[in-house]
Amino acid sequence: MSELVMAADGRPLKASLNRALRRQKLRALALIAPLLIFILVSFVMPIADMLFRSVENEIVGDTLPRTTQALKTWDPSADQAPGEEVFDALYTDMALAVEYKSHTRLGSRLNYEKTGIASMFRKSGRRVSKFKTDVYKDTFVAADAAYSDAGQWERWMSDAEIRANLPVTTDAYDGWAKMLVEAEGDVPGEEQPWNFVYAALYQDAVAGAELPIAVDVSAIEPVSISAQFAAVDDSWLDPDVWRTIKTYAPKYTNGYFLNSVDLMKGAEGIEQRPDNEKIYVVLFVRTMIMSLSIMGMCVLLGYPIAWLLANLKDRTANLLMILVLLPFWTSLLVRTSAWKVLLQQQGVINDLLVWIGLVADDNRLQLINNQTGTIIAMTHILLPFMILPLYSVMKTIPPSYLRAAKSLGATNWTAFWRVYFPQSVPGIGAGCILVFILAIGYYITPELVGGTKGVFISNRIAYHISSSLNWGLAAALGTILLVIVMALYWAYDKIVGIDNVKLGG
Amino acid sequence: MSGLPPYATTGQRAWYYSFRVICGLIFFFLIAPIMVIIPLSFNAQDFFTFTPEMLSFDPAGYSTKHYEDFFTNSDWQLALRNSLKIAPVATLLSVSLGTLAAIGLSQSHVPFRRAIMATLISPMIVPLIISATGMYFFYSNPYIPTPFGKIELPFTLTGTYIGVVLAHAALGIPFVIITVTATLVGFDKSLTRAAANMGAGPVTTFFRVQMPLILPGVVSGGLFAFITSFDEVVVVLFVGSAGQKTLPWQMFTGLREQISPTILAVATILIAVSIALLFVVELLRRRSERLRGLSPS
Numbered sequence: 074m075s076e077l078v079m080a081a082d083g084r085p086l087k088a089s090l091n092r093a094l095r096r097q098k099l100r101a102l103a104l105i106a107p108l109l110i111f112i113l114v115s116f117v118m119p120i121a122d123m124l125f126r127s128v129e130n131e132i133v134g135d136t137l138p139r140t141t142q143a144l145k146t147w148d149p150s151a152d153q154a155p156g157e158e159v160f161d162a163l164y165t166d167m168a169l170a171v172e173y174k175s176h177t178r179l180g181s182r183l184n185y186e187k188t189g190i191a192s193m194f195r196k197s198g199r200r201v202s203k204f205k206t207d208v209y210k211d212t213f214v215a216a217d218a219a220y221s222d223a224g225q226w227e228r229w230m231s232d233a234e235i236r237a238n239l240p241v242t243t244d245a246y247d248g249w250a251k252m253l254v255e256a257e258g259d260v261p262g263e264e265q266p267w268n269f270v271y272a273a274l275y276q277d278a279v280a281g282a283e284l285p286i287a288v289d290v291s292a293i294e295p296v297s298i299s300a301q302f303a304a305v306d307d308s309w310l311d312p313d314v315w316r317t318i319k320t321y322a323p324k325y326t327n328g329y330f331l332n333s334v335d336l337m338k339g340a341e342g343i344e345q346r347p348d349n350e351k352i353y354v355v356l357f358v359r360t361m362i363m364s365l366s367i368m369g370m371c372v373l374l375g376y377p378i379a380w381l382l383a384n385l386k387d388r389t390a391n392l393l394m395i396l397v398l399l400p401f402w403t404s405l406l407v408r409t410s411a412w413k414v415l416l417q418q419q420g421v422i423n424d425l426l427v428w429i430g431l432v433a434d435d436n437r438l439q440l441i442n443n444q445t446g447t448i449i450a451m452t453h454i455l456l457p458f459m460i461l462p463l464y465s466v467m468k469t470i471p472p473s474y475l476r477a478a479k480s481l482g483a484t485n486w487t488a489f490w491r492v493y494f495p496q497s498v499p500g501i502g503a504g505c506i507l508v509f510i511l512a513i514g515y516y517i518t519p520e521l522v523g524g525t526k527g528v529f530i531s532n533r534i535a536y537h538i539s540s541s542l543n544w545g546l547a548a549a550l551g552t553i554l555l556v557i558v559m560a561l562y563w564a565y566d567k568i569v570g571i572d573n574v575k576l577g578g
Numbered sequence: 579m580s581g582l583p584p585y586a587t588t589g590q591r592a593w594y595y596s597f598r599v600i601c602g603l604i605f606f607f608l609i610a611p612i613m614v615i616i617p618l619s620f621n622a623q624d625f626f627t628f629t630p631e632m633l634s635f636d637p638a639g640y641s642t643k644h645y646e647d648f649f650t651n652s653d654w655q656l657a658l659r660n661s662l663k664i665a666p667v668a669t670l671l672s673v674s675l676g677t678l679a680a681i682g683l684s685q686s687h688v689p690f691r692r693a694i695m696a697t698l699i700s701p702m703i704v705p706l707i708i709s710a711t712g713m714y715f716f717y718s719n720p721y722i723p724t725p726f727g728k729i730e731l732p733f734t735l736t737g738t739y740i741g742v743v744l745a746h747a748a749l750g751i752p753f754v755i756i757t758v759t760a761t762l763v764g765f766d767k768s769l770t771r772a773a774a775n776m777g778a779g780p781v782t783t784f785f786r787v788q789m790p791l792i793l794p795g796v797v798s799g800g801l802f803a804f805i806t807s808f809d810e811v812v813v814v815l816f817v818g819s820a821g822q823k824t825l826p827w828q829m830f831t832g833l834r835e836q837i838s839p840t841i842l843a844v845a846t847i848l849i850a851v852s853i854a855l856l857f858v859v860e861l862l863r864r865r866s867e868r869l870r871g872l873s874p875s
Contacts, residue, residue, distance in 0.1 A: 097687055104682025105694060108675040108751065115748040116701050118723075119712030126715055374604050381601045395856070396605050402852040402859075403612055404809045406829040407845040411611040413833055414618065414626045414842070421614060424627050456608060485590070514705020516812050521833050531707035538711060538816065548715070551708045562703045566696070 120555070127548035130326040133318065136179040137166040139244065141322040149319050154310045160299040161276060164204065165245050168269045171198045172256045185543050186328065186337070187317045193306045204301045208293060210271040216288040220271075227262040229285050238282050245273035272298075329549035353533070353550065360529045363448060364512035370452040371459035371508045372501060379463035379500070384472065401457035409518050412450040416440040416522065442524025450522050455511055459504040462569075466500025499568065506565040510558055530554055612849060619644055619842035626839065644843035654840065657828035664739070664814075664824060665807040668746035673800040675747075676754030681788070683755070684762040695755075702752035709749070710816040717741045717817055737819030745813045750803030757802060761795025761866055794866035798859045805855060 080089035134141050139162035147155040170176040180194025213220040220226075226246070229235050236243045249270055250261035278290040302309040320338050321328060328338055335351040336343050345351075378397065382390045400408065415421045418437045426432040440446055470493065478488035516531040523532070530550060537547035582594050622641040623629050631639025648654050679698065683691065701709060717735035721728040735741030765788070773783040789796075811826040818827070825844065832841050 094687060097685060098689055101682040101685040101688045104685075105679045105688070108679035108698065109694060111671075111675055112698055112701070112748060112751060115744045116709065116713075117697065119716035120704065120708065121712075122716040123708070123712035374607070377597065377601050378604050381597075393605065396609050398856055398860075399853065400608050400612060402805065402856045404805075404826065404845075404848045404852065406809070406811060406826045406833075407615065407848050407852075408611065410829065410833055410841050410845055411615050413837070415611055415614060417626060419625075419627060421618075421627050453607065453611060485593075510703060510705075514707055516705075516707045517830065521830070531705065534707050534711060535816075538714060544715065547711060551711045554705060555708050558703065558705055558708075562700075 123548045124552055124555075126545055127329050127552045128325045128327065129545070130321060130328070131324050132175075132179055132182050133321050134324055136170050136173075136175050137163065137318070137322075139163075140166045140318070144315070144319050144322060147315065147319065149312070149316045152312055154299070154312055155315055157297065157299055159315075160302060160309075161272065163302070164201070164206075164298045165248065165269045165273065167197060167201045168267065169248050169252050171201055172252050181542065182545075183317055183321065185332070185546065186321060187314065189308060190314060190317065193308050193314070197302060197305045197309075200305045204268070204296075204298070206268045206272050206296050206298075208296060209275045210268055212290065212293050213271055213274065213288055217286045219286055220288075221265055223261070223263050223265050226266055235285055239274065239277045239284075240282075241273045241276045241280075242270065245270045272296075329545040330553075332546055333549045333553055353530075356528075356530050356533055357553070360513060360531075363444060363527070363529070364509050367448055367451045367455060367512045368459075368505050368508045370448065371456050372505065374452065375456055375459035375463055375504065376497075376501070379460050379467050382460075382464050383467035383470075397457050397460050400453070401461075405454065405517060408454055409450060409521050412446070412453065413441065413522055416446055416449065441522050442527070444523070444527040446522040446524070447519050447527035447529075450518050451512060451515060454518060455508045458507050458511060462503040462507060463497065463500040466503070467497055470496045503565070503569040506561055506568070510561050510565070514554060514558060615842055615845045615849065619839070619846040621839060621842075624839050626837075626842075644839045645847075647838075647840045648843050648847070651840065653823075654825075654828060654844070657823050657825045660822055661808055661825040664742055664746060664822070665804050668743045668750055668807040669800050669804040671743065671747035672750035672754050672803045673796060676751050676799065676803075677758050677792075677796050680755050680758035680762060681784075684759055684765070698755050699752045701749050706749075706810075706812040709745075710813045713741075713745050713813060714816040717745070736817055737821070739822060742814055742818045742822045745817050746807035746810060747803075749810060749813065750806045753802035753806060754796075754799035757799035758792060758795045761792045764866075765792060794862040798862045798866075801855055801859055805852070 078086040080086045082089070140159060143159040143162040144155060147159060167176060170179065176194045176198040177191070180191040180198075183194075184191035210220075230243065230246050230250075246266060249266060253259045253261050253264060274284070275290060275293065275295075278284055278288065279295075299309070308314050331337055331343060332346075333353050335346045335354050337346050338344075382393055382397075385393070417423070418439065418441075420441075422440065423432065423437045426438065427434050432438055440449070474492050474496070475488050478492040479485070483491065513529070514531055515529060516535060519527055519529045520532050520535070523529070531554070534547045534550050534554070537543045537550070582591065586594070617632070618626065618628070620640045620642065621629065621632060622639050622643070629639055633639075682688065683695065688694070714736060720731045720733070720735060722731065735744065769787055769791070770783050773787045774780075778786065808824075809826055811824070811830050814822060814824050814827055815830070818824070825848075829841055829844060832838060
């Protein structure tokens with residue numbers, strides 16, 4: 074058995090080396106850590122937040138907690154609106170939501186799924202505080218003045234026994250007290266409870282609960298809350314509305330994703346959207362086709378240039394390279410405005426065509442605000458991203474191969490197609506993926522020169538964020554786009570390797 | 579391609595010259611749109627095309643009034659100031675963090691190197707609109723995720739200077755990482771060992787030996803980061819508010835709403851800036867190659 078090799082400090086050499094290696098790894102990680110944390114916080118977390126938002130749907134459950142709870146027992150396939158107990162819960166939820174001003178937000182959220190709900194919520198929110206439920210309060214207060222005493226209420230509601238006796242009242246009172254503190258900045262012990270708390274107390278009393286001070290409630294003529302909601306908007310009796318609320322009650326939903334592929338949740342599972350609402354599949358397909366044509370144009374225009382640059386003398390090639398790098402370095406907005414100016418009907422290109430006589434003055438070409446405009450401008454913008462990787466690959470192909478092929482009897486075309494072209498394919502692949510990835514997510518150029526027909530999915534995402542405020546749908550569309558790009562990125566990494574990404578030649 | 583052999587047939591000659599013409603046209607396509615902007619920006623009229631006076635080189639057809647507008651209009655000046663306030667700080671942030679990380683990544687034993695690299699490069703790959711969407715959501719209501727739920731932070735970053743700088747720094751980092759790691763590939767590690775051998779501490783070694791040698795890469799990475807921020811419009815549109823309106827943002831709204839020829843003057847100035855940047859980056863690249871040529875690889 075050989076003796077253990079020792080390091081200078083008397084430890085086994087192996088352990089000593091391992092320790093050195095570990096220290097080296099730690100030092101490397103310590104250098105990387107600040108940036109990694111920075112990127113995680115400033116970039117990765119936002120992306121994760123977006124992914125989360127595409128399925129998150131807490132607004133319904135958060136705004137109408139009692140209603141969604143009460144709806145659990147309602148059968149959505151029945152062709153009638155839910156019973157009075159759901160409306161009682163809705164009364165409390167709505168009265169609270171109005172104070173938090175969250176009912177309009179919920180209304181617009183549900184409006185994405187069923188048109189008309191937004192106005193129902195808005196109207197009901199205005200009227201819910203004027204619902205004629207005074208009879209409950211009046212009866213209780215008339216029976217015993219303690220029922221109008223804010224301090225007494227607070228004492229009752231901190232008594233565990235009373236709380237257990239009056240579940241509905243406790244729930245309504247707690248919600249009311251919380252709202253009072255959070256939304257109004259008041260103290261519950263100094264405010265008389267609102268009508269819906271008395272309505273809840275009545276429900277408890279009818280259910281046979283023992284009241285803190287006995288009151289005879291049998292004389293009260295019950296008020297129909299559902300009738301009051303229906304008086305505001307009779308859609309409240311429409312089972313379709315309730316189906317929508319029930320469908321979107323869970324905390325997570327695939328509704329946004331279904332929406333982004335033109336599907337929706339119907340009464341019997343997933344179904345197609347009506348034809349006039351189908352836009353996203355068309356938009357995704359258009360984005361793909363246009364990105365592919367831009368990519369194709371870039372190969373067509375980039376290949377000869379890369380070939381020329383790779384086969385010229387270094388000095389000339391470097392000079393010509395400036396013509397490629399200058400657009401690469403020029404601001405995107407500058408290039409887009411250049412195309413906006415050039416392609417206008419009264420712009421330079423149309424003027425030139427009219428002057429040559431190719432186009433009549435009264436029949437100028439429509440080059441902008443359509444797909445032509447987007448494709449021309451984006452081909453120009455992305456062309457350097459095709460030329461640079463192609464050039465770096467072609468630079469490595471020895472010109473002697475072509476000469477050898479020719480000396481063996483190949484024609485120019487055969488030599489190129491059978492010998493040169495296959496070796497340049499990695500460059501084409503790298504350039505194509507790069508251009509495609511960049512094209513598919515473009516926003517600025519299609520927005521400015523694309524009009525309505527030449528826009529991409531990104532423009533729709535931006536629209537949902539800044540105009541329609543349907544953030545969940547924007548997040549779902551973004552997630553789909555991100556998945557496509559990530560798949561391409563993965564392919565790019567396999568083919569080229571991220572380490573080999575080069576900038577500026 | 580370099581030169582036509584004397585025995586070339588007529589067909590070969592024809593192809594040789596027509597290929598050059600095709601390439602010339604493509605180069606024209608690349609450069610002409612940018613070059614057309616420059617004379618148009620001196621238009622005396624508020625038109626976006628050449629007026630007859632301009633075509634006949636009548637001095638009356640030219641003027642610098644659009645430039646005057648740029649330098650006197652308060653909107654444009656505010657945008658310029660904002661751009662100059664945001665881009666350098668974002669650049670500084672991405673260069674300092676990026677250079678350190680690139681040095682860490684170039685060590686021989688880095689665990690999870692590929693995954694880390696992919697994460698650091700991702701801001702360049704993820705479409706801007708998605709980055710902007712995510713940042714808009716998260717910066718407006720930042721939180722710390724824990725297994726027990728979110729801890730919401732009591733501030734918002736959207737519409738603030740810091741928010742825009744953070745976002746732009748994140749976007750610039752991949753460029754710094756790529757250029758600096760590329761420079762470090764050619765860096766001779768025995769130099770740092772030699773410095774350490776002669777008694778220099780890690781900090782001295784870094785600033786006196788390593789930094790001067792990788793400086794070209796760091797500077798060109800910084801220029802890329804700078805131009806990324808200076809040129810960026812999507813993210814600032816979402817994360818920023820009117821108070822952070824940058825030059826590209828002002829151009830974007832100008833192009834979308836009421837297009838004014840001042841944009842052409844701004845564009846011309848930006849073209850001059852990009853020519854200068856291109857020049858500097860080329861110089862740095864050559865210098866870096868020369869330095870690399872000196873050290874054994």
